[in-house]
Amino acid sequence: MSAEPLHVLIVDDSALMRAMLRQALRDLGARVEAPATLDGAREALGLRGGHTHVDVLLLDLVMPGTDGLTFLRELRAHAHLQDLSVVMVTALQEDDRLDEAFAAGANDYVTKPVRPTVLCARTLHAARLTRALRARREREAQLELMTASLRSLNEQLTELSVTDGLTGIANRRAFDAHLDRALSLHARSGLNVTLIMLDIDHFKRYNDTLGHPAGDACLQEVAALLRECTPRRTDLTARYGGEEFALLLLDTDLTGGLTVARRVLSALAERRLPHPGHPLGYVTVSLGVACTELTGEVPLREAADQALYRAKHAGRHGAFAWTHPLDMPGAPDRRPPTPAESVVD
Structure with missing residues (x-):
């Protein structure tokens, strides 16, 4: 893991649940955000700005209005959030909806009442996955840049090989x-x-x-x-x-x-x-x-x-x-x- 502290975002309609999740994560030394509204979560995820430093999203599966599944589908539509690990937080009676959650792009889940050791372990694992995927994507982007640069250089060399150096016309x-x-x-x-x-x-x-x-x-x-x-x-x-x-x-x-x-x-x-x-x-x-x-x-x-x-x-x-x-x-x-x-x- 990078030396940079983990950044965890909690999205839950219950203030009590947000506080309990934040308390359970204290041993990770993570930076935890728990906005009271979905608009606050959207801002933290860069849905309006196109960038985020969040490593893990803890998302309540069932919420009034825009529920967890709907919000999950919304964020997965953004390219910069494809690598973000999402851990669903569910009640035992909601297990039958987990298939929908995984189909929508969830990576893992924890059940209520949340056990701090389980939550920390799964959050840490999810954060490692996020950072590994992001690192791979960055390497791929760098490789694409290098490939484009080499392609451009080869084109220049090809052009030079068929161009008269003095006059600039064909040789x-x-x-x-x-x-x-x-x-x-x-x-x-x-x-x-x-x-x-x-x-x-x-x-x-x-x-x-x-x-x-x-x-x-x-x-x-x-x-x-x-x-x-x-x-x-x-x-x-x-x-x-x-x-x-x-x-x-x-x-x-x-x-x-x-x-x-x-x-x-x-x-x-x-x-x-x-x-x-x-x-x-x-x-x-x-x-x-x-x-x-x-x-x-x-x-x-x-x-x-x-x-x-x-x-x-x-x-x-x-x-x-x-x-x-x-x-x-x-x-x-x-x-x-x-x-x-x-x-x-």
Whole structure:
């Protein structure tokens, strides 16, 4: 038992009986309350405030007005009183109602006239039960809090594992997983998937001119711009590696992919992020666009890589290429580059 004194509440309509029960409990050193009204008992039990320190309720089974059974059912309807031990106080001729009392939530009983040794023993046992149940409930609540905390931590770790630490967008791991799921969905339903691979032009010069901290800031600004250009919840913006990014667009055909590519180029041209090492003086990207409707036997990622490769060797500075030369008039030159043309930053 805790060192804290027991707290016993007596509910009985008889002032004489309340006094006799209080006297019988004196050897326990318990704090005993015996309110004269049920409203006083309700207040002690926290029926209006939702909390109580009472360990044991000694409840008269038969009382005028609201009898013991009715009051017992009332208090058991409150969650914070589910663990409270209730000992019914009955006359011998009332034994036939004890079944109802136990069904209503009583834990034990004593009969009148009350023997002090029996009352003390049963009250002490009931108090131990109350405190054990409360301690268990507190442990369960703490365990739930710990479980929730661990769940939250795991979710954060999962989020970190698929998030690029510098830019805050999806990382390569997340991209690979999303691409696999998108291609599986395409295989099952035929839903088009478009992939845009893009690379910041002359980024090595950017770092060489302004330093790597400035380069990191540039990557962050480009990532934020790309996220603005892909607002649908089904779109994924990812850092593929270094200065290379990937935009994965579900339920999007080639025309839709080219629209997004042009949106990115337009946003960058409008933003004009300074790039001292660039011939134009501001940041540009090269893009390669591939769509499952046109890639044929070529894997989507490989097709987008090939398109990006062609775009970079078409002159960069906002160049982009795609997987089908005939559907889109005005396409940049996508002939295979010569070995001398294949050196890129």
